[in-house]
Amino acid sequence: MVLLSKEPRMPESRTTPAFGDLHPGTGPKxxxxxxxxxxxxxxxxxxxxxxxxxxxxxxLVSAAEFDLVLAKGVAxxxxxxxxxxxxxxxxxxAVADCHEVVGFASDSGRHRVxxxxxxxxxxxxxxxxxxxxxxxxxxxxxxxxxxxxPLCQYLVRIPSSTENPSYNLAQSVILALYAVRVxxxxxxxxxxxxxxxxxxxxxxxxxxxxxxxxxxxLNEHSPAHIGELIVNLTRRGRLTTRELKILTGLVGMVxxxxxxxx
Numbered sequence: 001m002v003l004l005s006k007e008p009r010m011p012e013s014r015t016t017p018a019f020g021d022l023h024p025g026t027g028p029k030x031x032x033x034x035x036x037x038x039x040x041x042x043x044x045x046x047x048x049x050x051x052x053x054x055x056x057x058x059x060l061v062s063a064a065e066f067d068l069v070l071a072k073g074v075a076x077x078x079x080x081x082x083x084x085x086x087x088x089x090x091x092x093x094a095v096a097d098c099h100e101v102v103g104f105a106s107d108s109g110r111h112r113v114x115x116x117x118x119x120x121x122x123x124x125x126x127x128x129x130x131x132x133x134x135x136x137x138x139x140x141x142x143x144x145x146x147x148x149x150p151l152c153q154y155l156v157r158i159p160s161s162t163e164n165p166s167y168n169l170a171q172s173v174i175l176a177l178y179a180v181r182v183x184x185x186x187x188x189x190x191x192x193x194x195x196x197x198x199x200x201x202x203x204x205x206x207x208x209x210x211x212x213x214x215x216x217x218l219n220e221h222s223p224a225h226i227g228e229l230i231v232n233l234t235r236r237g238r239l240t241t242r243e244l245k246i247l248t249g250l251v252g253m254v255x256x257x258x259x260x261x262x
Contacts, residue, residue, distance in 0.1 A: 027184025044074025
């Protein structure tokens, strides 16, 4: 739970230019996804952090009912982010139109999904404005659950001191957004506008899983995490749409060969 200080009364209008010299119009489109948020003040604080950095799309997955007025009050100038937030029943639905899904988890040692520190991930972000990148944060109490990991191409850890190892939700969001914003700028070189979204990657993922089962690579004796790794691998490669079509054709041919020989 965030600790909140009393806010000064907001003026009728704001004259200070938003976001200084960090050029929020460049770089990928950022989407913040909160999984199972349970406190209006935290939702408002996240919305305020997003507004600070000119990020406006907030998605709530399986959110408990919360006090909208309280959340908007905490959000300060970011009240529109709260008002326009969208609700989803599942994480997969919330990120179906995103080209890259990045989960934030504090305990990197127990995950089998590729792990990066915040600066490592931010340095690897493709800055093409055609890409939509979802930043996913778990509940305030428990963080992201293991069932959400396969949907994330990467899990990112934000370093902290041993004496106080955890950040609150709004802190995590603003650190993550700022790390991306300071990296984005004038894009140099050619960009690739055609990136597959989650709903386009899903058929390929299912095809690979089917072939893995048909050839016996996945069977009743396979550890559960092997299937999770395959799912993550098919989503983590940052494939272009053309590359996805080529791999889908290749795996489809393998599937037909296997089916015809059995």
